[in-house]
Structure formats: C-alpha cells, structure tokens
Amino acid sequence: MIKIGQTIEGKISMNASGSAYLVNHDLPRDIYIHRNNTNRAFHLDTVKINVVKGQGREFEGVVTEITQRFREEFVGVIQITEKYAFFIPDSNKMPTDFFIPKNKLKGAKEGEKVIVKLTNWKEGSKNPNGEIVRVLGSAGDNEVEIHAILHEYDLPYEFEQDILVESEAIPAEISQSDIDERRDMRNVLTFTIDPADAKDFDDALSVEWVDGQLQVGVHIADVSHYLRPDTDLDKEAYRRGTSVYLVDRVVPMLPERLSNGLCSLRPHEDKLCFSAIFTLDQNAAIVDEWFGRTIINSDHRYTYEEAQDVIESPFTAKQGDKLFNAVKELNIYAKKLRKQRLGEGSITFDKQEIKFKLDENNKPVDLIFKIAKDSNQLIEEFMLLANRRVAYVLNHNEYPDINRVHDEPNQEKLVALKQFIKQFGYDIKTTSPKEITNSLNALLASVKGKAEENIVSNLVVRSMQKAAYSTKNLGHYGLGFEDYAHFTSPIRRYPDVMVHRLLGRFLEKKPAPKLDRLEGRCVYLSDRERKAQKAERDSIKYMQSIYMSERVGNVYEGIITSVTEYGIFVEIIENKCEGLIKLADIGGDTFIVDMKNYCARGHNTGETIRLGDKVHVIVQSVDIEKKIINFTLLR
Numbered sequence: 001m002i003k004i005g006q007t008i009e010g011k012i013s014m015n016a017s018g019s020a021y022l023v024n025h026d027l028p029r030d031i032y033i034h035r036n037n038t039n040r041a042f043h044l045d046t047v048k049i050n051v052v053k054g055q056g057r058e059f060e061g062v063v064t065e066i067t068q069r070f071r072e073e074f075v076g077v078i079q080i081t082e083k084y085a086f087f088i089p090d091s092n093k094m095p096t097d098f099f100i101p102k103n104k105l106k107g108a109k110e111g112e113k114v115i116v117k118l119t120n121w122k123e124g125s126k127n128p129n130g131e132i133v134r135v136l137g138s139a140g141d142n143e144v145e146i147h148a149i150l151h152e153y154d155l156p157y158e159f160e161q162d163i164l165v166e167s168e169a170i171p172a173e174i175s176q177s178d179i180d181e182r183r184d185m186r187n188v189l190t191f192t193i194d195p196a197d198a199k200d201f202d203d204a205l206s207v208e209w210v211d212g213q214l215q216v217g218v219h220i221a222d223v224s225h226y227l228r229p230d231t232d233l234d235k236e237a238y239r240r241g242t243s244v245y246l247v248d249r250v251v252p253m254l255p256e257r258l259s260n261g262l263c264s265l266r267p268h269e270d271k272l273c274f275s276a277i278f279t280l281d282q283n284a285a286i287v288d289e290w291f292g293r294t295i296i297n298s299d300h301r302y303t304y305e306e307a308q309d310v311i312e313s314p315f316t317a318k319q320g321d322k323l324f325n326a327v328k329e330l331n332i333y334a335k336k337l338r339k340q341r342l343g344e345g346s347i348t349f350d351k352q353e354i355k356f357k358l359d360e361n362n363k364p365v366d367l368i369f370k371i372a373k374d375s376n377q378l379i380e381e382f383m384l385l386a387n388r389r390v391a392y393v394l395n396h397n398e399y400p401d402i403n404r405v406h407d408e409p410n411q412e413k414l415v416a417l418k419q420f421i422k423q424f425g426y427d428i429k430t431t432s433p434k435e436i437t438n439s440l441n442a443l444l445a446s447v448k449g450k451a452e453e454n455i456v457s458n459l460v461v462r463s464m465q466k467a468a469y470s471t472k473n474l475g476h477y478g479l480g481f482e483d484y485a486h487f488t489s490p491i492r493r494y495p496d497v498m499v500h501r502l503l504g505r506f507l508e509k510k511p512a513p514k515l516d517r518l519e520g521r522c523v524y525l526s527d528r529e530r531k532a533q534k535a536e537r538d539s540i541k542y543m544q545s546i547y548m549s550e551r552v553g554n555v556y557e558g559i560i561t562s563v564t565e566y567g568i569f570v571e572i573i574e575n576k577c578e579g580l581i582k583l584a585d586i587g588g589d590t591f592i593v594d595m596k597n598y599c600a601r602g603h604n605t606g607e608t609i610r611l612g613d614k615v616h617v618i619v620q621s622v623d624i625e626k627k628i629i630n631f632t633l634l635r
Contacts, residue, residue, distance in 0.1 A: 001028075002027065002028070002029075002031065002051060002059060003051065004051055004052065004053055004059060005050070005051060005052075006050075006051045007048055007049070007050055007051075007064070008022065008024060008027070008031070008048070008049055008051065008061070009024070009046065009047070009048045009049075009067065010022045010023050010024030010027070010031075010046070010047070010049075011023045011024075011044055011045070011046055011047075011070075012033065012038065012041045012042075012043065012044065012045050012046075012047050012063065013030070013043065013044065014038070014041075014042070014043040014093045014094075014095065015093065015564060015565070015566070016092040016093065016095070016564075016566055017035060017095070017564075017565055017566035018035030018038070018095035019032065019033060019034055019035045019038075019565060020032075020033040020035070020038055020041070020043075021033065022047070022049050022061050028412075029412070031049065031051065031059065031060065031061040032054065032057055032060050032061065033049065033060060033061045033062070033063060034055070034060060035095065037060070037061065037062040037063060038063050039062070039063035039064070039066070040063075040066065040121045040123075040128070041063050041066050042069065042070065042071070042094065043070070043091070043093040043094065044070035044071070045066050045068065045069055045070050046066070046067045046068040046070070047063045047064075047065060047066050047067060048063070048064050048065040048067060049061035049062055049063050049064060050062045050064050069118070071154075072117055072118045073115055073116065073117050073118075073133065073151075074087070074089050074091070074094065074098075074115070074116050074118070074130075075089070075090050075091075075113070075114075075115055075116075075136075075148045075151045075152045076088050076089040076090045076091075076094075076113070076114065076116065077090070077111060077112070077113055077114070077139050077625060078100065078105070078108045078109075078110065078111070078112055078114050078132065079110065079111070080105070080108075080109070080110045083102075084099065084102075085099075085100040085101070085102060085105055086098065086099060086100065086127075087099075087100050087114065087116045087130055087132075090148060090152065090625060090626060090627075091152065091626075092626055092628065096126075096127055096128065097127055098116055098118070098127060098128050098129065098130040099127045099128070099129050099130070100116065100129075100130055100131065100132060101129070101131070104130070104131035104132060105132055106131075106132040106133070106134075106135060107135060108132050108135045111138070111139055112135055112136070112137065112138060112139060113135075113136040113137060113138070113139045113141075113144050113145070113148050113625075114132045114134065114135050114136060115132070115133050115134040115136065115151055116130040116131065116132055116133065117130055117131055117132075117133045118130050119131055136148055136151070139625055140624065140625070142248070142361070142362050142363075145542060145624075145625070146246060146248065146249070146539065146542075149246070149535050149538045149539055149542065150244070150251065150535060152535070152538070153531040153532070153534055153535045153538075154531065155240075155244055155251065155531060155532065155535055156239075156240060156251075157251050159236070159255050160236075162232060163232060163233055163236050163255060164255055164257075166231065166232055166233045167233055167254075167255040167257045167258055168257060170226055170257070170258070170262065172261075172262060174270055174272060174295070178225075178272065178295075179295055181293065182272070182292075182293045182294050182295045183275070183292055183293070183294045183295075184294070184295055185206060185217060185219070185275070185294050185295065185296050186270065186295060186296060186297040188206045188207075188208050188217065188296070189206060189207050189208065189299055189322055189323065189326055190204050190205065190206040190207075190217070190219065190296050190297065190298045190299055191204065191205060191267075191298055191299055191300040191301070191302060191323060191326070191327070192204045192205075192265055192267070192298055192300075192301050192302065193205075193302045193303070193304060193307045193327075193375060193378065193379050194301070194302075194303065194304070195303065195304060196303040196304070196305065199259075199260040199264065200243075200250075200252070200259045200260055200263070200264050200491045200492065201221070201264045201265040201266060201298075201301070202220060202221050202265070202488060202489045202490065202491045202492065203218065203219065203220050203221070203265070203379070203383060203488050203489070204217075204219040204265045204273070204296060204298050205217065205218060205219070205330060205379075205382060206219060206296065207326040207329065207330060210279060213279050213280065213281060213287060214279070214280045214329065214333060215277060215278070215279045215280075216277070216278050216280060216330065216333070216382060217275055217276075217277045217278075217294075217296075218275060218276045218277075218278070218382050218383065218385070218386040218488070219265065219273040219274075219275045219294060219296050220273055220274050220275065220276075220386070220487060220488050220489075220490060220496075220500075221263040221264065221265055221271070221272075221273060221274075221490060221491055222263075222272040222273050222274045222293060222490075222500070223254070223258070223263050223490035223491055223496075223497050223500065224274070224490070224497055224500040224501050224504065225272050225293075226258055226262055226263060227254070227258070227497060229501070233254075233255075237253050237254055237494055237497070238494050238521070238525075240253045240494070240528070241253070241493075241494050241524070241525045241528025241529065241532070242492060242493050242494065242525075242528055242529055242532045243259075243491075243492035243493075243532075244532045244535055244536065245532075245536055246535065246536060246539035247356050247358075247364075247539045247540060247542075247543045248356075248358060248362045248539075248543075252491075252492070253491070253492055253493070253494060254491060258491070259491050259492075263490075263491050264491070265296070265298055266298065266301070267298045267299065267300055267301045268297065268298070268299075269297065269298070270295055270296075270297050271295070271296055271297070271298070272293070272294075272295055273293070273294045273295070273296050274291075274292075274293055274294075274487075274490075274500050274503070274504070275290075275291070275292065275293070275294040275296075276289065276290070276291050276385075276386040276389060276390060276487075277289065277290040277291075278385065278389070280333060283336060284333045284336035284337050284340065286389075289389060291389075291390065291393065291503060291507065292507060293504075299323060300323050302327070302375075304373070304375045304376055305375075307327055307375035307378070308373050308374060308375040310324055310327045310328065311327065311328065311331045311373075311374045311375060311378075312374075315328060327378075330378055330382070331374055331375075331378050334374075334377060334378040334380075334381040334382065335374075335377075337381040337382075337384075337385060338377060338381050341381070341384070341479070341480065342441070344480045345433075345434065345437045345480030346437075346478070346479050346480040346481075347437055347440050347441055347444075347478050347479075347480070348441055348444060348445075349444070349457065349460075349461065349478075350371065350372055350444070350448070352369045352370065352371055352454070352576070353369070353370045353371075353372075354367060354368075354369060354540060354576060355367075355368040355369070355370055356368070356543050356547075363546060364543045364544075364546055364547040367544075367547065367575045367576070367577075369576070383488040384479065386487055386488055387404070387484055387485055387486060387487050387488055388479075388481050388483060388484055390485055390487040390499065390503055391403060391404075391473075391481075391483035391484050391485035391487075392483040393503070393506070394485070394499075394502060394503065394506060395473050395483050396483070397506065399502065399505075399506045399512055400471055400502060400512050400513060400515055400518055401471065401473065401485055401499065401502060402469050402470075402471065402485060402486070402495050402498045402499050402502065402518065402521075402522060403469065403470050403471065403472065403473045403474070403483070403484065403485055404467060404468075404469060404476060404484045404485055404486050404495075405467065405468055405469070405470045405472070405473070405474040405475065405476060405484075406464070406465060406467040406468075406474075406475070406476040406477045406478045406479070406484075407465040407474060407477060408433060408436075408465070408477050409436060409463045409464050409465065409477070410463060410464075410465065411430070413462060413463040414428070414430050414436065414463050415430065416463075416598075417459050417460065417463050418430060420459060420598060420611060420612065421443065421456060421459075423610070423612055424447075424452055424456070424612065426443055426446060426447070426456075427439075428440060428442075428443055433477070437480065440460055443456065443460065444456075444457060444460065451559055451573050451614065452559060452612060454559075454561075454571060454576060455559055455561050455571065455611075455612060458561070464477075464478060465477070466530070468522070468526040469486075469495050469522040469523075469525050469526050469529075470519065470522050471515050471518050471519045471522060472519075485499050486499060487499045487500070487503070493529075494525055494528075495522075495525050498518070498521070538627060541627040542624070542627050544575075544577045544578075544627075544629070545622050545623070545624045545627045545628070545629060546624055547575075547577065548577050548579070548619055548622050548629050549622040549624055551619050552619050552620070552621060552622060553618065553619060554618070554619050555616060555617070555618050555634065556572040556573070556574060556575075556616070556617055556619070557572070557573050557574070557614060557615075557616055558570040558571055558572045558573055558579075558614070558615055558616070558617050558631075559571055559573060559612065559613070559614055559615075560609065560610065560611050560612060560613045560615060561578060561611070562611070563593060563595070563598050563599060563600060563609075563610075563611050564593070565593050565595070566582065566583060567580045567581055567582040567583050568580070568581045568583070568586075568600060568609060568633075569581075570615060570617050570631055572617075573614075577629060578629070579617065579619070579628075579629030579630060579631040580628060580629065580630055580631065581617065581630075581631045581632065581633050582630070583600060585620075585632060585633075586600075586609075586633055587635070588602070588605070588607075588635065589602035589603060589604050589605050589607060590602070590603040590604070591603070591607075591609065597610075598610060598611035598612075599611065609633075615633060615634070616633075616634040617631035617632060617633055617634060618631065618632045618634060619631060620632045
C-alpha cells in the first residue's frame with residue numbers, strides 16, 4: 001500500500017518530456033514524478049522520493065535524494081560558442097544539456113560526437129557541469145554513430161592487444177590425447193544450418209539410424225576447451241558477456257580467431273564439441289540420451305534458404321542423397337517436437353525480423369522482413385531439446401546450473417492487454433496459467449498477417465516478465481519448461497560457457513562450485529544481455545532514421561502503438577518504422593492524454609485518438625542522431 005508522506009527508494013525511469021516514474025518491484029504500480037520534481041536525477045539513478053498528493057492522480061513522487069548515480073559518462077554532441085560550450089546528450093531520456101568549461105574540451109570541435117563525464121550539478125544550477133573524456137569523431141559518420149551506441153551501453157567494440165595475442169597463442173592443432181578422451185563422431189553424417197552471412201557456427205546436427213530408431217546429435221562448439229578459467233581471455237569474455245548483433249556488424253564476445261576460427265564448426269574440418277545425443281522413437285519421444293565431449297567433421301554447411309529448398313522439395317528429388325534425406329527426416333521430427341512443445345504450454349512468438357539491405361557505405365536502401373520458416377524451426381526445436389535436457393540433468397541431480405528462467409506474466413499488464421484487444425474483436429482468458437497460454441497462442445495466431453499483428457505481438461511480449469539467468473530453477477513460463485538452460489551458443493553467450501563447465505564437472509564427478517559466486521555472475525550476465533539488446537534496438541532505430549530521412553514529406557498509413565504524456569507513437573504498416581506525433585502538433589483542439597484508457601482526448605470536441613487506431617501521417621522531420629522520426633497527423 002502506498003501512502004501520502006511515505007519515503008520510498010527505487011530507480012527513476014525518465015521519458016522524453018522530462019517527467020519520470022519511480023520503479024520499485026515491491027510496489028503495486030510505478031509512481032509518477034513531474035519533471036519539476038526530479039531534483040537533478042538522471043535516467044535509472046537510484047533515488048528516494050516523498051509521496052505527495054497528485055495533480056489528477058491519486059499520488060505522485062518528489063525526489064528528495066539521489067542515493068546512487070546509474071552512470072556518470074554520457075554520449076552526445078558538443079556545441080561551442082565564443083564563450084561557452086554545451087553538450088547535448090543523444091538519449092532522449094536525458095532532458096538537460098551539460099555546461100562544458102572551455103578548458104575541458106579535450107580538443108573537441110563544434111558538432112563532434114563526444115563522451116562527457118559528469119563533474120557536478122550544484123543545487124540551484126540549471127545545468128550540470130561536465131568534461132569531455134573522449135572525442136569519437138564527426139557526428140553523422142556511420143562508424144562514429146555505431147560506436148556512440150555501443151558506448152551508451154558500456155559495450156566494448158575493440159579487443160586490447162594483449163587479449164588478441166593470448167588468443168593467437170592457442171594451439172590450432174587437435175592432439176591425439178584430445179581425440180582419445182572424446183567420442184569420435186567424424187564418420188557420422190553431420191551438417192550445419194545458419195544464416196547466409198554467419199561465420200561463427202555454434203551448432204551442428206548429426207543423423208544416424210540405430211536399430212531402426214533415429215539418433216540425433218546436437219553438437220555444440222567446445223569453447224570451454226579453448227577458453228580456460230581465470231585467463232585474461234576468459235575474463236574479457238565474461239566482461240563482455242555476449243556478442244552484440246547490430247544492423248551492420250557483429251561485435252563478438254570472443255576474438256575472431258576463436259569465434260570464426262578454432263571454435264566455429266566449419267565444414268570439412270575436425271572440430272571439438274560438447275554434444276547431446278538423443279535416440280528418438282517414431283513419435284520423437286526420447287528413448288535414450290548421452291552427454292559428453294566429441295570430435296566431429298561437418299559434411300556440409302547449409303544456409304537457412306538452402307535447407308528450406310530441401311524441405312520444400314519432394315522426397316524423390318534427390319532420392320539416395322544422404323544429406324538431402326537427413327534434412328527431410330529431421331524436419332519431420334522437428335515438427336513432432338514442436339507439436340509436443342506447444343501442447344505442453346509453450347507460447348509461439350513468430351515475429352517478423354527486420355533486415356536492412358545496405359549499400360557499400362552501410363547506408364540502408366531497403367527494408368526486408370523475414371519470417372521464420374521450417375528450416376529455422378528445425379534448428380530451434382533441436383536446440384531447445386538440448387537446452388532443456390542439459391538443464392534437467394543438472395537440476396535433477398542436485399548439481400548447480402545456470403538456469404534460464406522466465407516468470408509468469410504480470411497480471412496488471414494482462415488485464416490491460418485484454419482491454420486493448422477488445423477493440424479489435426479479440427479476447428483472452430486470464431484465470432489460470434494454462435488458460436493464459438492457450439489464449440495467448442490463439443490470439444497470436446488470430447492476428448497473424450493483419451495490420452494489428454505487430455502491435456498486438458509487442459503488447460503480448462510487454463505483458464511477459466523478462467527472462468534472466470539464475471541458479472534458482474524457477475522454470476521458463478514462455479516455453480512451458482520446468483527446466484531450461486542456455487547450452488547451445490557458447491561462442492556468443494558466456495552463460496553457455498558456464499553451463500558447459502558445470503556439465504563437464506558433473507560428468508567428471510567433480511565437486512560443485514559455490515552457488516553464491518554463480519548467482520552473482522547470473523545477475524551481471526543478465527544485465528549485459530539487456531544492454532546488448534538495447535544497443536541492437538538502437539542500431540535498428542538509427543538505420544530506420546537514416547532510411548526515413550530521405551522520405552520526409554511522404555504520406556503513410558500507420559497504426560498507433562503507444563500513447564504517452566507528450567505524444568503518440570505511430571508505426572508505419574508498410575515498413576514498421578515508428579515515429580512520434582507530438583500532442584502540441586495535433587491541430588483542431590487541445591488533446592489531453594488519458595493513460596488509463598490508452599488514448600488522447602480533445603478537450604473541447606471530445607474526439608478520441610486511441611491506441612490501435614489506423615491513421616495517416618506525413619513524415620515531418622527526422623533527427624538521425626537522436627534516432628527520432630517526427631510525424632504530422634493527417635485528419
């Protein structure tokens with residue numbers, strides 16, 4: 001229960017208008033803070049607030065103390081006049097500029113992209129003071145803007161020389177003793193299926209028929225063989241936590257010699273793996289399973305498109321071709337596994353993936369939308385199977401595991417989703433976890449291919465809790481699994497490396513490591529994952545902004561995806577680019593936001609502009625550096 005006069009601590013979440021909310025997971029709801037009451041706090045700072053009676057709300061918050069700054073370095077552009085210099089942050093969640101003394105410019109020139117450190121913000125002063133700690137380069141330059149995004153989330157984009165030297169010193173040759181300690185599967189039919197532009201092949205599948213039953217090998221690059229604990233290379237991989245997939249590049253967790261070389265399961269090369277071997281009956285039920293280290297030699301590298309061509313070809317097209325038949329057979333079993341999984345309560349998010357066609361200067365010239373097909377789902381099902389069974393083995397033998405956990409949906413958000421989708425003629429049931437799962441799957445199937453698909457899918461995702469890593473086995477609600485871990489992508493995810501090490505220790509009957517150290521690592525790696533995801537989203541927004549900057553003045557049909565206190569966000573149906581209509585720019589009336597009912601309502605006319613409405617907009621302007629597309633509403 002929240003009471004007037006109460007002091008509450010939490011994180012402050014700011015929006016573009018300068019107002020904010022106090023977020024505390026022990027509270028039934030977030031507490032609104034007017035922009036005049038943020039008291040020099042920045043986005044995600046830990047603060048204390050005093051609860052006061054609200055203006056049009058039951059209560060609001062006033063920041064009384066900043067107990068911890070979330071960050072002290074910021075990315076943005078420097079503006080220099082004859083007497084003064086000001087720093088304008090890139091983030092629209094930073095509603096104030098910084099004053100920079102002329103002797104703290106570090107050689108920066110007008111309009112350059114820089115990193116600024118907060119030095120102080122004195123009480124009563126309008127702006128904080130800062131100093132430049134690094135000059136990134138010319139604002140608007142693609143490399144500079146991408147590096148700025150990475151800096152924004154504390155994501156490194158280069159390896160120090162000593163790390164590269166350490167990676168180069170790792171022997172490439174596989175010794176006979178390494179082979180002798182492993183199950184030799186080099187003569188078993190094996191292949192990979194990956195995106196056309198992939199270079200780091202984490203996983204391969206093998207196919208063998210044993211006594212009339214299918215034996216499928218899920219072979220995962222044995223990164224832990226090369227990445228030894230407590231080396232500088234291992235510490236750097238942990239510090240990064242994950243590879244970062246931006247629109248025009250991958251920022252790898254491991255140096256290229258490992259990620260694209262020694263560890264990558266390239267065809268026709270002997271490779272060391274950690275494998276899960278499953279014997280399946282005709283219903284795709286597990287008859288037997290084996291886990292351990294192997295050596296493989298992949299016979300072929302398929303792209304997803306090539307594998308899809310095989311799946312869609314008749315069986316008679318290449319009768320007798322072992323690889324062709326193996327892909328066809330695995331697809332049949334993958335469909336059975338998928339059917340079982342959905343029947344057990346897994347939720348299916350078949351979202352469209354945005355891909356940009358880039359020219360030689362990495363400028364977006366077209367937008368492409370990819371939908372997962374059978375070849376994607378084939379790989380997905382066998383990876384899910386391996387992840388699930390590895391977690392089961394560790395958890396049910398009371399051995400520590402790095403679980404991938406996902407809690408049940410937020411009930412308040414489910415109620416809000418239920419209210420919103422009624423306008424489209426949909427409904428969901430929220431009385432039990434099973435009913436919620438079935439309803440959400442039915443909803444996602446119903447909106448498929450319709451204009452509202454993207455907004456409804458996004459709202460379903462927002463109603464879910466965030467997945468995270470934990471030593472506690474809380475289950476994975478979205479997949480409907482009681483046990484789940486990440487085992488299948490150790491080239492690009494450090495938690496998978498940890499799971500490999502734990503499984504190896506368990507199989508070798510070694511004592512388990514201490515849980516408290518593992519749990520601390522889980523918290524850190526969950527945070528690194530979230531930062532990487534935000535950087536990936538920002539890189540998409542950046543490319544969308546460039547793409548739309550050449551379409552200023554164009555008219556598009558869109559759908560309202562969000563209603564905020566300062567404006568309405570609209571997603572263009574044709575290309576999925578999202579832009580903002582500021583409330584003050586809507587003519588004919590003064591519009592006031594009704595957050596409870598997801599709409600803006602005209603003060604005089606009562607006209608309602610609601611979440612989910614289809615509207616026509618004109619592209620008014622684009623701020624590429626802030627990644628903001630501004631629309632004008634056509635009425």
